[in-house]
Amino acid sequence: MVAVAPFHLILAHLQCREVIEMIQIRGLRKEFGDGTKALRGIDLHVERGQLAVLLGPSGAGKSTLLRCINGLVKATAGEIVVDGTGVHQLRHLEDVRSKVGMIFQQFNLVKRLMVIENVLCGRLARSNIFASCLKLFPPGDIEQALFCLERVGLAEKAYHRADQLSGGQQQRVGIARALAQNPRVILADEPVASLDPRSAERVMTILRDINARDGITVIVSLHNIDLATRYGGRIVGLRDGAVVLDKPGASLTKWDVERIYEAGYSDDDEMDCEQVRYAHA
Amino acid sequence: MPTPKQNCLNLQPIVPWFKNTRAALRRGAIAGILLLVYVWSARGAHLSLSELIQGLPGLADIVSRMVPPDFSILPKLLEPTVETLQISIWGTTLAILFTIPFGLAAARNISPHPVVYGVARFVLNATRSISEIIFALVFVAAVGLGPFPGVLALAFHSVGMLGKFLADSIENIDAGPVEALVATGASKWQVVVYAVVPQILPEFVTLCLYRWELNFRSATILGIVGAGGIGFELITSMRLFQYQDMTTILAVILVLVTAVDYISTFIRKKII
Ligand SMILES: Nc1ncnc2c1ncn2[C@@H]1O[C@H](COP(=O)(O)OP(=O)(O)OP(=O)(O)O)[C@@H](O)[C@H]1O
Ligand SMILES: [Mg+2]
Numbered sequence: 338m339v340a341v342a343p344f345h346l347i348l349a350h351l352q353c354r355e356v357i358e359m360i361q362i363r364g365l366r367k368e369f370g371d372g373t374k375a376l377r378g379i380d381l382h383v384e385r386g387q388l389a390v391l392l393g394p395s396g397a398g399k400s401t402l403l404r405c406i407n408g409l410v411k412a413t414a415g416e417i418v419v420d421g422t423g424v425h426q427l428r429h430l431e432d433v434r435s436k437v438g439m440i441f442q443q444f445n446l447v448k449r450l451m452v453i454e455n456v457l458c459g460r461l462a463r464s465n466i467f468a469s470c471l472k473l474f475p476p477g478d479i480e481q482a483l484f485c486l487e488r489v490g491l492a493e494k495a496y497h498r499a500d501q502l503s504g505g506q507q508q509r510v511g512i513a514r515a516l517a518q519n520p521r522v523i524l525a526d527e528p529v530a531s532l533d534p535r536s537a538e539r540v541m542t543i544l545r546d547i548n549a550r551d552g553i554t555v556i557v558s559l560h561n562i563d564l565a566t567r568y569g570g571r572i573v574g575l576r577d578g579a580v581v582l583d584k585p586g587a588s589l590t591k592w593d594v595e596r597i598y599e600a601g602y603s604d605d606d607e608m609d610c611e612q613v614r615y616a617h618a
Numbered sequence: 619m620p621t622p623k624q625n626c627l628n629l630q631p632i633v634p635w636f637k638n639t640r641a642a643l644r645r646g647a648i649a650g651i652l653l654l655v656y657v658w659s660a661r662g663a664h665l666s667l668s669e670l671i672q673g674l675p676g677l678a679d680i681v682s683r684m685v686p687p688d689f690s691i692l693p694k695l696l697e698p699t700v701e702t703l704q705i706s707i708w709g710t711t712l713a714i715l716f717t718i719p720f721g722l723a724a725a726r727n728i729s730p731h732p733v734v735y736g737v738a739r740f741v742l743n744a745t746r747s748i749s750e751i752i753f754a755l756v757f758v759a760a761v762g763l764g765p766f767p768g769v770l771a772l773a774f775h776s777v778g779m780l781g782k783f784l785a786d787s788i789e790n791i792d793a794g795p796v797e798a799l800v801a802t803g804a805s806k807w808q809v810v811v812y813a814v815v816p817q818i819l820p821e822f823v824t825l826c827l828y829r830w831e832l833n834f835r836s837a838t839i840l841g842i843v844g845a846g847g848i849g850f851e852l853i854t855s856m857r858l859f860q861y862q863d864m865t866t867i868l869a870v871i872l873v874l875v876t877a878v879d880y881i882s883t884f885i886r887k888k889i890i
Contacts (some may be wrong), residue, residue, distance in 0.1 A: 409797060514802070518803075
C-alpha cells in the first residue's frame with residue numbers, strides 16, 4: 338500500500354529529469370574481452386544544449402565512453418539513456434543511433450564516393466531501404482544535404498570525390514554528414530587531432546555554432562587544453578576509466594589539469610603531460 | 619662520394635652460417651629433405667632423360683607434319699570460335715552472380731552468422747578444388763553435349779576463386795567508414811551498399827576481368843570433353859591426325875587469347 342504512491346512520484350520525477358537531460362549515464366562499466374577495464378563506473382548527465390568537453394590522457398576511456406553512448410561498444414554494466422530511450426534495448430538501437438551524429442578523428446568518409454553522397458549517408462536511417470540502396474533519394478534530402486554542406490562552407494565541393502579534399506575539409510564533410518541526420522546529439526571523438534591549428538579552430542567554431550544555433554547537444558573529446566577551455570562550456574576529466582573532474586570550462590585551473598594528466602601515470606603519457614602544461618601556461 | 623672498388627675474392631655471406639654449427643646442420647637437413655622429395659617424385663613421375671631422347675624423333679616428326687598450317691579451314695573455325703567467346707562471357711557472368719551472395723557470406727566482418735560463414739567458405743573451397751574439366755564432364759552427363767554444360771562448368775569452378783577473393787577483399791576493407799555508417803543508424807544492406815561496395819569495387823572488377831581471361835582459355839579446351847567451343851575441333855583434328863589443321867586452330871587460340879587479354883586490360887583501364 339505504501340509503495341504505490343512513491344512509485345508514481347518517482348516516475349514523474351524521472352520524466353521531469355528527461356525533459357532537461359539529453360544523456361543520462363548511470364554506473365557505466367566496460368570490460369573488454371582481454372580483461373581491460375576501460376570504464377569503471379561512470380555517472381554522467383548531460384543537459385540539453387550543452388557543449389561538454391572530455392579531457393583525459395591516452396587510454397583514459399574517452400573513445401570507449403563516446404562509443405557506448407551510441408551503442409558501437411556494448412556496455413558491460415550500467416545504463417545509458419539518450420533522449421529518453423535506453424541504448425541497451427536492442428530494438429531501439431538504430432533509432433537511438435539515428436538521433437546521434439558521430440564525428441571521428443580519421444573522418445571515416447567513404448573516399449571513393451562523392452562528397453554529397455557521403456553527406457546523404459546521414460539520411461540513410463530515415464530513407465526507404467530499397468530506394469536508398471539504388472542511390473535514389475527524395476529531392477528534399479538532397480536539398481538538405483546541400484544545405485548541410487553550405488553550413489560547413491563546402492557547398493562548392495559537393496560533387497567532388499571525398500578523397501580529393503584536404504583533411505580539414507574532410508572533417509567538415511564529416512560534420513555535414515552528422516548534421517544531415519538532424520541529430521539531437523553530436524559525439525566527436527578527437528575531431529581535430531589530425532588537423533593543423535587553423536583547420537582545428539574552424540572545426541571547433543562550426544561545432545560551437547551547431548551547438549548554439551541548433552541547440553544540438555555536443556560532447557567532444559580533445560587533447561588540447563587551450564581549445565577545451567575556450568570552447569567547452571563544461572569540462573569532464575576522465576582518468577583510468579573514471580570521472581575525476583567536472584566543472585565549467587572557464588573555471589579550469591592548472592591544478593585541475595594536473596589532476597587529469599598527473600605524471601607517473603604511465604610511460605607514454607608523460608610526454609602528453611609535458612605538452613599539456615606547456616599549452617596551458 | 620665514390621664507392622670503393624669491390625674485391626671480388628673477398629665476398630662474405632650476410633650471416634656467416636658456416637661458423638654456426640646449428641645453423642649449418644639445419645641447412646644441411648633442409649637440403650637433404652628437399653633432395654629426398656625430388657628423387658621420390660622423379661621415381662613416381664617416371665622422369666626419364668633416355669625416354670625423352672628416344673621420343674625426340676617422334677616429336678620432330680609431329681612438328682614437321684604440323685607445318686605449314688592449313689589456313690583453308692579458317693571459315694569452318696569461325697562458328698566454334700565465336701561459341702568459345704560466348705561460353706566464356708556467360709560462364710563468367712553467371713559466376714559473378716553466384717559469387718556475390720557467397721562472397722558476402724564468407725567475409726567474416728559482414729557474414730550474418732558463423733555457421734553461414736563456415737558453410738560459404740566450405741562451398742567456395744570445394745568448387746575451387748574441382749577443375750572445370752571435371753565439372754564439364756558432370757554437366758555433359760547431366761544436360762547433354764554442347765556449349766551449355768561448358769557455361770555451367772566455368773560458372774561453378776570460377777565461383778570458388780572469385781568468391782574467395784571477394785570475401786578476402788571485404789575482410790580487408792577500412793573499418794572506419796563502416797563504423798561511421800553503422801553509427802548513423804543505417805541498416806545492414808545500406809552499410810554494404812555505401813561503405814563496403816565502393817571500397818572493393820575496383821579490385822573486384824579487376825578480378826572479374828582476370829577471371830574472364832582465364833575462363834576464355836579454359837573454354838578453348840572444354841570441347842575436348844564435349845562441352846562446346848573450339849576445343850572440339852582441336853580434338854577432332856588430333857584424332858584424325860590432321861596436324862596442319864591443328865596448327866591453324868592453335869594459332870587462332872593464340873590470337874584470341876591475346877585479343878581477350880587486350881580487351882580486358884582496356885576495360886580495366888577505362889573503369890578504374
Ligand atoms: N577493442 C578493444 N579491445 C581491448 N581493449 C580496448 C579496446 N578498445 C580500447 N581498449 C582499451 O581500453 C582503454 C581505453 O581506451 P580508449 O580508446 O577509450 O582510450 P582514449 O581515452 O580514447 O585514449 P586516446 O586518447 O589514446 O584515444 C585502453 O586501455 C585501451 O587499450
Ligand atoms: Mg580515443
